[in-house]
Amino acid sequence: MAREITYRDALREALREEMDRDERVFLMGEDIGAYGGSYVVTRGFLEQYGRKRVRDTPISELAIVGLANGAAMGGLRPVVELMTINFSLLAMDQIVNHAAKIHYMFNRQISVPVVIRTASGWGQLGATHSQTFEAWYAHVPGLRVVMPATPKDAKGFLKSAIRGQDPVMFIEHSLIYRNRGEVPDGEYLLPLEGAEVRREGTDVTIVSWSRGYYLALGAAEELARDGIEAEVIDMRVLRPLDIDTVVRSVQKTNRLVIVEESWRTLGMGAEIAAAVQEHAFDYLDAPIARVGSVEVPMPYAKNLERLVIPGKDEVVAAVHELLRRDVAVAR
């Protein structure tokens, strides 16, 4: 049997189950205790687990991740919340230069099993609070970067991340916390790897992750009304990147559209497109298309923001462009 719960509840269940199971698991972050978390994921946790295991911190991301790295090296299982991925830039050095490197630099004698939960997203938050940086972290060897789209993945991934030995960037999305989806009853873990084909199709493959997956799915449903069957892949994990699943799909559909919320330049879409042409060049029937944000700092005004962020219509248009026929054929 399965239950239907929200993405937010899935995260809560994962945290609770792991905190109940293992005393070494503790939470740290800005406003996660008394306030319950900026996106209300940890509401009630302070009351339930006490100040020792649910720690409100000063506003210093560098210090938070630094502390967590040390705690993880010392044998604890810290789960850090960075309010949004925009602020993770302040902790870049601890994430990239320390968490990602220590296991390697100390000849595998030390691991840094830290989980950094953070939220991507936008919604009239302005230029400095509306960014999408998963590609920055997926660039770094030594990190795992997951970006679950569904409640089931969110719960299974978070539990695995807490139990695993690797530092994990666990990137949520502010606009999907209320999305509902089925999760299995009882305990389950999901390996932190592998993309998933969530809708089968024959004419084009649409690849995305996190909120972009829902755009892709909506576009696929709209395209189906025109007789175009899109295969939709949720990447789920951005490092390590499961390019095989994409290649297999492209071998079938011969066309690929990648949907990302970030800027296209040097983004995940660029990486996926490069890898697909390396492995499936002879199966491509059209250039690989990318749908991403307009390359400007995010405007505050709602109407302008909508123009910058890709929507379902842009995905549908990209697919139509790939399937375009210039020479008159009777249709």
Add this chain to the structure above:
Amino acid sequence: MAKTVVMPQMGYDMDAGTLLRWLKQEGERVARGEPIAEIETDKVNLEIESFEEGVVRKHLVAEGQTVPVGEPIAIVGEPDEPIDLPAAAGAPRAAPAAAQASAPAAPGPADGVASAPQPEPVSQVAERAPGERVRASPLVRRLAAEHGIDLRTITGTGPGGRIVKEDILPLIGRPAELAAPAAPAPVAAPAAVAAAPAAPTAEAALPGMPPSEVRDLSRMRKTIARRMTESFQAPHFYVTTTVDMGAALAFREQVNEQLEPEQKVSINDLIVKATALALRKFPMLNASFAGEQVRIYQRIDIAIAVAVEGGLISPFIPDTDHKTLGEIARISKDLIERARSGGLRPEEYQGGTFTISNLGMYDVESFIAVINPPQAGILAVGSIRKEPVYREGTFVPVDLMRITISADHRVTDGAEAARFLAEVRRYLETPMLLAVS
């Protein structure tokens, strides 16, 4: 949505086809896979199947008209939807026969064999400037290479005239194969087969030559001309040996005594089987030269050259070495009969990994054959003749047969060809081996 049905490419060297007869008239319903028209290709007449389902809305080509591969020939759609005619094809064009009739006449036919008005196939469909690059997707380029399709003959309908998947699928006819990354088909076409330019038509008498009658080449003749010219890109060499066929003749007689007439084994069947078995030991002769590489086939498909009215055609026996003599006899009888009646399907003659050409019935001592590209070798078989052979101090009459291999020197050499011939001879001189191998 209305779809066009195009003139399909039924194999490697077809660049145009003649629409002989519509099997579905305008207004008739056609199911996917149902024959819609009968066409004449270079070598055979065959029915083409519709890839679309619906009602035949419009014939774009009249019966008797020849159109290039890839050209729309009909529109299939729903009975009431509006259709756009492709820009190029308005009303069915009149068959060009009429135009031909008023062409400057060659000297009148003396023997009543009028030169049949043969519509000239247009070798290039797409309007591209000379030397302009063909725009095609990587997928299309791979499929074209695997199926031996000349991309210059295809009109691209994608952005900027790019040739896309939908443009090439109807020419291949096996869309299912596309999905899975399949091993390259054993019938490999040379990477770049350029269609040879049509020979100039001689109009006036050549200086110093007597008056002549100019006839158009038949489509088959044109194909043979082009393929044989292509063949001479392969540097040929030739090796001949003599086989004592006494045991083979006796063996055949003994076997046929026990068989019904339709099962009877011919000398050619014995040669086919012996050749196939010998090829097992000489993979380089069951191969194709491919630029920087050689393509060695993992199956032995012996093709048999069959003389037909006005030319020849070479259907093949798939997986020949694993077939029994009885099977080879039955299959080759059937292929030869249908080759002569024009009833072969393209997949029965497009392919073959090695060819046997047997002129034994014409009382020839020996001859040399031209390689059937992209194969690496062809065996020319002469007649069996009783000849005196000097044995143990006296001449005895022996049934001798001369066989000559022509081989592509780019992939094999004389010594190997000689060893191959010795192996063929061993099988034919010990014919029981043919029954047990």
